[in-house]
Amino acid sequence: MTETLSVTVDRREGLAVIYTEGYINNQGGEEIAKVAYKLLDEGYKILLLNLAGTKIVNSIGISILIEIIEKMLEIDGKLGFCCLTPTIEKTFHIMGLAQYAPIYSDEASAVAQIRA
Amino acid sequence: MSEGVLREVELALPMVPEMEIEASQTATAIAKSIRMSPDRIDEVRMAVVEACINALEHSHSSDQEVFVTFQVLGDPEPVKLRIMVKDHGIGFSPEVQEEPTMEGKIKAVRKRGWGLKIIRGLMDEVEIHSGADGTTVVMSKMR
Numbered sequence: 001m002t003e004t005l006s007v008t009v010d011r012r013e014g015l016a017v018i019y020t021e022g023y024i025n026n027q028g029g030e031e032i033a034k035v036a037y038k039l040l041d042e043g044y045k046i047l048l049l050n051l052a053g054t055k056i057v058n059s060i061g062i063s064i065l066i067e068i069i070e071k072m073l074e075i076d077g078k079l080g081f082c083c084l085t086p087t088i089e090k091t092f093h094i095m096g097l098a099q100y101a102p103i104y105s106d107e108a109s110a111v112a113q114i115r116a
Numbered sequence: 117m118s119e120g121v122l123r124e125v126e127l128a129l130p131m132v133p134e135m136e137i138e139a140s141q142t143a144t145a146i147a148k149s150i151r152m153s154p155d156r157i158d159e160v161r162m163a164v165v166e167a168c169i170n171a172l173e174h175s176h177s178s179d180q181e182v183f184v185t186f187q188v189l190g191d192p193e194p195v196k197l198r199i200m201v202k203d204h205g206i207g208f209s210p211e212v213q214e215e216p217t218m219e220g221k222i223k224a225v226r227k228r229g230w231g232l233k234i235i236r237g238l239m240d241e242v243e244i245h246s247g248a249d250g251t252t253v254v255m256s257k258m259r
Contacts, residue, residue: 094237
């Protein structure tokens with residue numbers, strides 16, 4: 001029954017893409033936060049969260065993503081999301097999260113626009 | 117149009133981590149059986165996850181169980197999936213719950229508390245019955 005989350009990172013010039021695979025619950029959210037804060041420590045101020053491998057999230061996991069958004073605002077950085085399922089995207093809009101972290105349909109457009 | 121109960125499935129789930137996944141898998145199977153569209157199934161699944169997590173996190177139920185009832189409604193064809201998520205916890209007053217906003221949460225220490233807002237946004241009908249003997253979230257989605 002367990003759906004653990006795996007996280008991988010692609011470090012690029014001035015931007016890091018975080019890929020998730022699995023359920024973003026409290027443990028999954030903490031795992032993403034750990035990776036995101038490490039990237040901030042490395043000097044990355046633009047993070048893109050590619051959720052193509054995540055089909056389900058819960059509000060506890062999303063709350064941890066909000067902590068990351070707060071941190072990004074504090075350092076004048078940027079966090080974006082791409083490749084969301086329609087339900088996850090709808091949920092982010094219900095919460096108003098998209099006002100603070102842009103949502104892109106695909107990674108290529110996200111990388112092009114988030115750097116702008 | 118009257119809507120009779122065409123099919124009913126009940127689950128009693130222990131309050132353990134990720135029990136919400138089991139409930140969501142049952143919701144998915146039943147929604148598929150009535151040919152609900154994949155996007156709507158996904159919305160039902162997420163709402164079930166949130167309702168179960170609310171029970172798990174906030175009910176303080178002494179029996180440590182969540183009861184989930186799935187009803188397919190229609191006459192004679194399925195038109196609606198109704199899901200009831202019940203706990204025997206301490207209850208709460210939904211009318212005095214402040215609706216969370218990003219503006220409020222972004223600087224708040226406690227960033228949780230989104231469950232009911234998400235459920236209301238994803239389902240077609242939502243009712244919350246809560247009292248000293250527990251809470252039942254009744255939520256429906258048209259096929």
